[in-house]
Amino acid sequence: xxxxxxxxxxxxxxxxxxxxxxxxxxxxxxxxxxxxxxxxxxxxxxxxxxxxxxxxxxxxxxxxxxxxxxxxxxxxxxxxxxxxxxxxxxxxxxxxxxxxxxxxxxxxxxxxx
Amino acid sequence: xxxxxxxxxxxxxxxxxxxxxxxxxxxxxxxxxxxxxxxxxxxxxxxxxxxxxxxxxxxxxxxxxxxxxxxxxxxxxxxxxxxxxxxxxxxxxxxxxxxxxxxxx
Numbered sequence: 001x002x003x004x005x006x007x008x009x010x011x012x013x014x015x016x017x018x019x020x021x022x023x024x025x026x027x028x029x030x031x032x033x034x035x036x037x038x039x040x041x042x043x044x045x046x047x048x049x050x051x052x053x054x055x056x057x058x059x060x061x062x063x064x065x066x067x068x069x070x071x072x073x074x075x076x077x078x079x080x081x082x083x084x085x086x087x088x089x090x091x092x093x094x095x096x097x098x099x100x101x102x103x104x105x106x107x108x109x110x111x112x113x
Numbered sequence: 114x115x116x117x118x119x120x121x122x123x124x125x126x127x128x129x130x131x132x133x134x135x136x137x138x139x140x141x142x143x144x145x146x147x148x149x150x151x152x153x154x155x156x157x158x159x160x161x162x163x164x165x166x167x168x169x170x171x172x173x174x175x176x177x178x179x180x181x182x183x184x185x186x187x188x189x190x191x192x193x194x195x196x197x198x199x200x201x202x203x204x205x206x207x208x209x210x211x212x213x214x215x216x217x218x
Contacts, residue, residue, distance in 0.1 A: 003114055006114075007117060010117070010118070010121050014121060014124050014125065014128075017125065017128055017155070018128060020132075020151065021128045021131045021132050024132060024135050024147070024148065024151065025131065025132075025134060025135055030141060030143065030144060033135075033144065033147060034147060037147050037148075037150070037151050041150075041151050041154055041155075045154055045155070045157070045158055048121070048125075048158050049158065049161070052158075052161055052162065052165055055114075055118075055165065056165070056170055063171060066171070067170050067171045067174055070171075070174045070175075070178070071161060071170075071174060073178075074157065074161070074174070074177060074178055074181055077178070077181055077182070077185075078154060078157070078181060081181065081182075081184075081185035082150075082154060082185075084185070084189070085150055085184075085185055085188035085189055085192070086147075086150075088188065088189045088192035088193065089143055089146055089147055089150065089188060089191075089192045091192065091196065092143055092192040092193070092195045092196040093141070093143040095195075095196045096141075096143070096195060096196070098141060098143070
């Protein structure tokens with residue numbers, strides 16, 4: 001039973017990271033790439049770490065329990081740190097004056113201004 | 114079960130290599146920084162997967178914790194650097210623009 005939950009968590013994490021990589025490679029704009037990297041990366045990291053923590057709980061002893069809680073602590077750290085780093089990078093990109101993407105022909109950019 | 118975790122690690126490795134394409138091609142410096150941030154977060158997870166496979170998770174967890182903290186500090190420090198230094202060109206076209214402005218002056 002625990003194995004099935006672990007397999008589901010790990011597969012979902014890899015699926016989310018596949019989406020992150022796809023978005024990072026194919027989106028046209030710096031801001032949309034940040035959107036893909038910030039959300040998908042955090043979500044896939046948390047899913048894979050929860051799966052590995054559950055796999056560590058397989059053989060219940062005090063040491064394994066402590067290790068599992070440490071892995072969950074890393075997940076909480078990534079949950080706080082990764083959006084903060086994404087926000088800082090986004091702010092730096094906005095300050096250095098990167099233009100948003102304006103549609104296929106640049107037609108939407110005129111309307112925004 | 115161990116074979117499944119090995120497969121997960123290999124798939125993560127290949128996706129990290131695909132992210133490296135964005136780091137190499139990235140048009141601006143901050144695009145490269147985003148790719149490096151994603152690769153660093155996934156390296157944290159690969160360290161824990163390696164520890165699970167080698168049977169010594171309790172040692173590798175501490176290394177992964179230090180790696181995650183360093184990755185966060187690196188990203189924030191690099192972002193701050195490119196925010197403070199307006200002179201550092203974010204893209205190649207920006208550099209041409211500044212050179213042309215200096216020439217016209």
